[in-house]
Amino acid sequence: MNLLSANFKIALGDFKLNIDIETPVHGFTVLFGSSGSGKTSFLRCISGLERAPKGFLKINEEIWQDESRKIFIPPNKRNIGYVFQEMRLFPHLNVEGNLRYGLKRLAPEIDDSLFSQIVEIMGLVSFLSRYPRNLSGGEKQRVALARALLTRPRLLLMDEPLAALDMKRKQEILPYFQRMQSELNIPIFYVTHSLNEVLQLVDTMLLMDQGKVIAAGPVEEVLSHPHLGQHLGHKLVGTILDTTVIRQDEEFQLTVLKFNSHTLYVPRREVFPGDRLRIHIRAEDITLAVAPIENKTSVLNVLPAKVIKTIPSVDDKCKVSVKLDIGCSILATITRKSLSHLNIQSGQNIFAHIKAIRMAHELN
């Protein structure tokens, strides 16, 4: 397994970054947190654009920075790709000139097939001779992305690449991310404060607050950690499930999903049987019942579950989180009064009523 070990201590004005983590370098890693939490500074430290006076950075057994031994590999020798929020295309070069700038320097041995492939993936074939000033925001961002990808980076760093785009442009560019991930297989570190745009792509999540990484791990674990509500906002706390589409129910206009042995119904989506769909169930959207009332409720999705444990909320004295086992763990938030009233105990069999299911990318 490829790993990134990072240890950075740096003061930037009043702000202090204090990072000490080890995380896999594989797939899509999102650095999530509110603005001012240090995500961008962390990314800049990884790239070498910022040099932490106390710093250590190792990636795949290769040391990029070790201040105790005065080792610092400059950014141009790290073979990283960096996509900036403001895109930063070179205005004096046309699209092809921009794309070939890094290619010439970092990967001159690459034959033109990769160039053609990436230009094709990013949909830039007809733009090559245009200048950046004649491109829309979304087109610019695709050029910036292709430019970084063409150097065949070992790690692609992206700093809120969608933040400057409106909703329509975001939707326009997301499919390119997906294709990039499935066809090029380059590990990505992605900074964002708006998770919904990328949640469908994320494997690993680093949650940042006040210059520190406060939680790290698979996205479904981080999002279902009950104590993260105070950092994430309670609406984000919940469970991510990767489901498969079974069929469309034309009569009631529903889409039927399968997860483990469970069947779930959601309002009809334009998907096809066999498609994989990542769904998110908010902890607040689950109610619990101690007896089966399947035919006496309007809730469509009722799953038998077993109580794993109950976790008192840290910042909301009336609520309590209940961790359930439905083949994987799933989190529900109920009131303390209900907990005591129903006398819910660990190990107890129970029924989880799921009031709402949203697609992961509809999360907000």
Place this chain on the structure above:
Amino acid sequence: MDILNFNYQPIILTLQLAGCTVIVLLVIGIPISWWLAHTKNRFRPVFEAVVALPLVLPPTVLGFYLLILLGPNGWIGKPVEALSGSHLSFSFTGLVIASTFYSLPFVVQPLYNAFDSIGKGPLEVAWTLGASKWDAFWTVASPMALRGYITAIVLGFAHTLGEFGVVLMVGGSIPGKTKVLSIEIYDRVETLDYAHAHFLSGGLLSFTFLVLFIVYYVNRKLPVNFS
């Protein structure tokens, strides 16, 4: 006025002086402006003020200090004389040095403004794309600062063409060595040779206007739009 017997020497000398000065100014002005645009040194305002001094100082004051500095007993003049055996003051080389100081702000300020407005952003991109700092300077910062370069060269050249006070102090008026256009014009007026003075002044006026006009025109038409 007899055109055939007209003395072109001051004109040629002036063009040579301006040309040499611009080259020297670029060599030292580019690093200075780059440094000013990127340094976080808290003494930066001091350096900015020093560079801007020739803008406001009477040329005679500047010329006076330069004369002392370049003279046979000056900090620069003495070692140079010991090494090369020739005077710096009242020589063409001395004039180039003096003009360099005199026109420095006209080269540094446009370059500084250009580098400053580019900022660090494009350079950071270049570095992450494998360019060294030196490489990024020539392939990203310089082409982006093209207008700044053109403005700097033209203002440096044109300003040196018209210098008078500093030249008079440091160079005197030795025909073929230090007698430049502005001094020739002054001499002609002193001897009431208005025909010659008209010809030279008119020529300088038209030439300078033409150069400035071309620069502003070309700058507007440049293909690169940085906004």
